[in-house]
Amino acid sequence: MSSALHTVSATDTLAGRVLHDTGVAVAECYQCGKCSAGCPLADEMDITPSQILRMLQLEMPELDDEVLRSHTIWLCLTCEMCYARCPKEIDLPKVMDSLRAESLRRKVAHPKARDIIAFHKSFLDSIRTCGRLYEILLIVAYKVRTRHLLQDLLMAPKLFVRGKLNPIPELIRGRSHMARIFQRAQRKDG
Amino acid sequence: MTMKMGFYPGCSLKGSSREFNESLCAVMDKLGVELEEVPDWNCCGATAAHNLNHALSLSLPARILALAEGAGMQEIAVPCSACYSRLVMTRHELQENEALKAEIADIIEMDLALNAVPINVIQALDRALEGASLESLVVAPLAYKVACYYGCLMVRPPKVLRFDQPEDPMTMDRMMERVGAEPIDWAFKVECCGAGFSVSRTDLVAKLCKPIVTDAVKRGAEALIVACPMCQSNLDMRRCAIKGMSEAEAHIPVLYITQAIGLALGIDRKDLGLQRHLVKVALPRRAVVGA
Numbered sequence: 001m002s003s004a005l006h007t008v009s010a011t012d013t014l015a016g017r018v019l020h021d022t023g024v025a026v027a028e029c030y031q032c033g034k035c036s037a038g039c040p041l042a043d044e045m046d047i048t049p050s051q052i053l054r055m056l057q058l059e060m061p062e063l064d065d066e067v068l069r070s071h072t073i074w075l076c077l078t079c080e081m082c083y084a085r086c087p088k089e090i091d092l093p094k095v096m097d098s099l100r101a102e103s104l105r106r107k108v109a110h111p112k113a114r115d116i117i118a119f120h121k122s123f124l125d126s127i128r129t130c131g132r133l134y135e136i137l138l139i140v141a142y143k144v145r146t147r148h149l150l151q152d153l154l155m156a157p158k159l160f161v162r163g164k165l166n167p168i169p170e171l172i173r174g175r176s177h178m179a180r181i182f183q184r185a186q187r188k189d190g
Numbered sequence: 191m192t193m194k195m196g197f198y199p200g201c202s203l204k205g206s207s208r209e210f211n212e213s214l215c216a217v218m219d220k221l222g223v224e225l226e227e228v229p230d231w232n233c234c235g236a237t238a239a240h241n242l243n244h245a246l247s248l249s250l251p252a253r254i255l256a257l258a259e260g261a262g263m264q265e266i267a268v269p270c271s272a273c274y275s276r277l278v279m280t281r282h283e284l285q286e287n288e289a290l291k292a293e294i295a296d297i298i299e300m301d302l303a304l305n306a307v308p309i310n311v312i313q314a315l316d317r318a319l320e321g322a323s324l325e326s327l328v329v330a331p332l333a334y335k336v337a338c339y340y341g342c343l344m345v346r347p348p349k350v351l352r353f354d355q356p357e358d359p360m361t362m363d364r365m366m367e368r369v370g371a372e373p374i375d376w377a378f379k380v381e382c383c384g385a386g387f388s389v390s391r392t393d394l395v396a397k398l399c400k401p402i403v404t405d406a407v408k409r410g411a412e413a414l415i416v417a418c419p420m421c422q423s424n425l426d427m428r429r430c431a432i433k434g435m436s437e438a439e440a441h442i443p444v445l446y447i448t449q450a451i452g453l454a455l456g457i458d459r460k461d462l463g464l465q466r467h468l469v470k471v472a473l474p475r476r477a478v479v480g481a
């Protein structure tokens with residue numbers, strides 16, 4: 001079955017997968033390094049953004065695996081700096097999205113990315129149930145997932161007195177519609 | 191005469207950034223614009239959705255766009271930069287790819303014509319000011335040196351957004367000039383503040399925010415002006431997480447552009463939600479330099 005979301009067909013290499021998912025041909029990158037130079041978190045990453053592209057270009061299973069296990073793909077903030085400056089207009093943030101999805105599918109996400117992934121999951125839980133973000137639930141769900149129970153709780157009273165924390169969630173009417181969208185989207189994306 | 195404008199507030203404006211909502215509504219009200227919320231809108235999914243699930247990251251904004259067009263809205267004002275980016279990028283991606291558009295329409299089980307256009311807060315203010323002169327409405331010129339901070343998602347990716355110059359945008363600066371402020375020339379206008387890592391990697395947010403605050407202060411800014419709830423909360427709520435700040439760096443306030451304009455238009459501080467900030471907004475009234 002072919003699908004515009006490219007979910008089913010297994011592509012041989014990660015570069016193929018990325019092309020399939022995003023339409024970006026990594027071979028186009030000529031390794032000028034401008035993306036890595038402008039990336040705000042390049043110095044925190046285990047592999048720089050341009051190196052990620054180089055590794056994909058080589059189409060070797062060991063390198064593909066290393067990319068999917070990297071901390072880098074989870075540190076990318078989608079700030080769009082690299083894409084804005086790339087002379088070849090390579091949509092690197094979109095490549096990162098596709099790599100993260102594949103890393104989750106293969107269950108090889110970097111251990112240090114645990115907190116980040118837990119946060120994203122808690123965030124989506126709130127949206128699935130309320131339709132909107134319920135900040136208190138988000139923080140609590142995240143704390144439970146990560147066991148960072150104290151960090152941030154100290155902040156809550158300060159926000160509360162300033163009227164910045166909603167004690168009650170905003171519930172939309174279309175909550176069952178939201179649940180259906182989540183289900184149907186998940187079926188597509190795996 | 192009141193003018194109606196479609197409005198997608200997004201979750202932050204209903205929660206931790208409610209002062210952005212308050213100040214936007216107060217200013218729009220003053221300009222005779224009625225903001226009409228997209229009926230039964232849902233969260234756009236922000237970074238979480240596109241980090242974890244591509245189809246979902248398109249479906250959540252698509253539901254919003256479909257609801258807006260169902261309500262007959264031609265334009266939707268989207269003050270949160272992250273929401274704005276998700277809505278614009280989704281619309282763009284679906285416009286470019288008919289098959290994908292059909293799949294997403296099928297997931298959300300709604301018609302999707304993509305004829306409602308998301309606009310950011312600056313464009314919304316421009317629209318509200320059409321035919322009026324902002325200068326003539328100013329009763330208390332904002333006589334301060336300000337550093338306008340655009341962050342990432344208001345200007346990038348330029349190929350899709352086509353809004354202002356991506357490396358040195360000026361739209362906010364010009365608007366600040368019109369209400370009597372003196373925007374400074376500085377180096378961190380479009381650097382990233384760390385966005386979605388506010389809770390999960392506060393350490394990285396502090397690391398990215400420090401040079402932003404430091405450069406603004408070093409060049410003489412008395413306030414930072416922002417147009418995004420995440421930039422605001424990272425620079426304001428997370429200030430205490432930044433180590434080794436000078437007195438001036440610890441105290442420079444972060445105002446939403448709507449709060450800054452509201453002050454100049456003579457709107458009460460409380461109606462602009464200035465009391466809700468963690469870094470106190472203590473801008474003493476000051477006569478315009480040279481006036």
Ligand code: SF4
Binds near residue numbers: 030034089
């Ligand atoms: S800026 Fe573009 S061409 Fe240069 S290394 Fe990065 S991705 Fe490759």
Ligand code: SF4
Binds near residue numbers: 039040042049082096
């Ligand atoms: S989008 Fe990601 S990789 Fe690109 S510059 Fe920003 S953080 Fe770095």
Ligand code: SF4
Binds near residue numbers: 236
């Ligand atoms: S960006 Fe954030 S706050 Fe704005 S709606 Fe989307 S998720 Fe909710």
Ligand code: SF4
Binds near residue numbers: 385
């Ligand atoms: S500056 Fe920060 S919050 Fe603002 S748009 Fe960029 S990443 Fe998002």
